[in-house]
Amino acid sequence: KAGVTQTPRYLIKTRGQQVTLSCSPISGHRSVSWYQQTPGQGLQFLFEYFSETQRNKGNFPGRFSGRQFSNSRSEMNVSTLELGDSALYLCASSGDEDYGYTFGSGTRLTVV
């Protein structure tokens, strides 16, 4: 079966701009989570969506937001980009009660 697809793979943005990242989960998976990975902080949880509802949220500023559509596809948006937002953004999906997540290859965001 197809894996988790994230688009785009690479993105370069300027400070102050906004960006939208997309994630298509494995077919049938209703839980989608987003993580930020940086060399200094490692993998940090952003938020989790389940059946179009945000179920969990990490400790990130309000500039980070997300949503999930009825087909389980998810988007995350970062507004007013800062240099520190440069990171690999990972999306992961899971079936009900699987306890394990399948990650996409990520979107590498560089803010200049």
Place this chain on the structure above:
Amino acid sequence: TQLLEQSPQFLSIQEGENLTVYCNSSSVFSSLQWYRQEPGEGPVLLVTVVTGGEVKKLKRLTFQFGDARKDSSLHITAAQTGDTGLYLCAGAKETDSWGKLQFGAGTQVVVTP
């Protein structure tokens, strides 16, 4: 401060040797997972353990979940160059839903021929 502390941070061994990576916390986890990540890619799930004291074997990899569900270990027997990668432990705290994973900082394993 990471909720899950992994040790060591870096491990370099030769092919055929054994290695163990540890993942410790003061919090109780309802489940704990191990992932391996290659450069530029997302983590790949290796195993999930959910019961205290549980031991799971995946070919040359052995995973153990502590009795109190606060710690875990990953043991690789007769390491191969293909085992090279960043090993990450991750868990869902007992007080959180299973969708909110806390990750350790990772252990970089390098296996040389």
